[in-house]
Amino acid sequence: MRHALMVGDFSKATHLSVKTLRHYHQVGLLRPAEVDPGTGYRYYTPDQIPTAQVIRRLRDLDMPITDVKAVLATPDARTRGALIAAHLDRLESELARTRSAVDSLRDLLRRPAAAPVEHRTIPACPAIGITAEVDRADLPAWWQGARGELHAAVQAQDLDPTGPGGGLYAGGIFQDDRGPATVFVPVAGHVRPIGRVEALVVPAAELAVTTHHGPLADADLAYGELGAYTARHEIGVAGPLREYYLRDARDTPDASRWVTEIGWPVFRADADDAADNDNSDADTATDTDADVGHGTGA
Template structure:
């Protein structure tokens, strides 16, 4: 004689479908209180209703099954709350990213017909210090900010005289294959002894088409679109790394809408 709830009854009580309850049993998240060995019927106890209600709320917050299991298995309230707080922080990050994407799309839809002003520039090779790495595209922003800070701290601590703005060189593979070489550099004067990730190098010269991007790097693709389209339209683009100069960066201002970045496209100039 079974005194528990059938899977159908438990489904109605908890608002979890029979299919979901079977899945939770299979993955070890919410096992029935009893399984009839003869019929295979599953029975749940009333004591499991609160657990099911917690599971519903955590899954409604997109918490992965493995994390839900960890919350339920937590031995104390502090551990459980830390797990939930960590997931909520991830949700807030995703919400902020979604909000930023919405604002970026709105800006694109109302963007005026006027495009970026483009100029030509010749840059000579420069002695510099820099940090170079092969980076996944999804990790580039974090790596870039870390490299900026490290180079700034190094030049300040050593009292080095900079001879130009901080810049970056980015291999085409970063966009084409979502992984490629990135370099952040600071032109400096005088001899420097390499330390840690920071090495001495010579930044190659190039002929460039240049446009100024103002604001967050999340919308810098629009400026790159203008530059790349211009180079293709005038048949002056050449193979080579993309280049940026950071006239105002996180080192200078706190708000990213105040950043100023020169975006540079390698070109072939035949005008002397």
């Protein structure tokens, strides 16, 4: 074969190792132009160098071999461009998730002093809400959609909000990765059930409450503080965890300015005495080893 390159020279010309070229041959991504049946030596042509260069760049971008094959096998330039663009979009999404995780870790390492924990007696209140069994992985998307649907119903039915919207999250969401969740808006007025939206009464509760500032993805820090606090004082009881969204995406797109109150159900022997004791005792939760999670940011 004229102008043939042995595998070593082809490796130097393309910056693909001999081992990599052997692998690409085995998986059918880049076959040699000829293989000597007696010696097994592989030979490539100069015309294969541009193909090898494209393969190297696509693989440097972590494109799976099956997708690289699809790009090389597609004669239409527009289709090839669409395949490459789709992979680049996936890389951008992964990069955004990585950046978010890095920022979250940095915030954890330089976290401010823990927010104070206070006890509250929450009375029952009528509300408009949406309840569903939700997988933990689907919770952020479900939460966002349900919240939007609720506020649209409040406006359409001319209801008067009587407090900030909130959410109730059963322990099974964190323990078993699936469980019942409710988002609600306390309202005055007659609620007309429609679709997923229904009238409900948010139950009364005794809660240990702390305030989380920032995106909900980092609210596990506040949950950890509450879990440690209730464990130290041996006051935690069964019941859904509770969130109140004092400032969220409806108020500002800047997630660093969001404010969420988080409540953990507790037992209080005497609510009045407990309130007095809490006001005089500036005990704050600083441990984060409790096995807890977060309803909307998990």
